[in-house]
Amino acid sequence: MTAYAIGHIRPETMNEDILRYIETIQATMDPFGGRFLVHGGGPVEVLEGAFTSSLVIIAFPDMERARAWYASEAYQEILPLRTRHIEGDIFLAEGVPPTYDATRTAARIREEAGL
Structure with missing residues (x-):
């Protein structure tokens, strides 16, 4: 299942x-x-709420490789270059299948909640 590293950065x-x-x-x-799907800089069209930051989305073949990239020696070596200057929220999320x-999902939630 595709996994995503998502950064909401300021x-x-x-x-x-x-x-x-x-x-x-x-290179890391x-x-x-890993490949960039969104890499900040471009325009973001805000439809609800407010968004004044930058968005980064990186796709990985699966969660295991996403975690391995973040923990890798190569990435950890360059990470301080970003964290010394950029605040933000960085997280990994697993995608859903094409089907x-x-x-x-709503039906399952209704059933589990007795609604």
């Missing part, structure tokens, strides 16, 4: 550390099959 002013991080992150992802149907 970057400060661009600097040398952040540029080095951006220049080297892809490649051995784990996922929200109506089945």
Whole structure:
């Protein structure tokens, strides 16, 4: 099942550390099959609420490889380049299969809750 590393980040002013991080992150992802789906910078169309940050979404073939990438020596080595300058929330989430149907989830929740 595809897994995603998601970052909701609030970057400060661009600097040398952040540029080095951006220049080297892809090489840390490649051995784990990671690829950017969204990488900040682009426009975000806010439909509800407020969003004043940047969004990063990286896809991995599965949760095991997503975890392994984050824990890898190569990524941990460059991580301080980002964390010294950028605040945010970073998390991993597992995707759903192509056959996922929200109506089945709702039915299960109704049944479990007795609604």
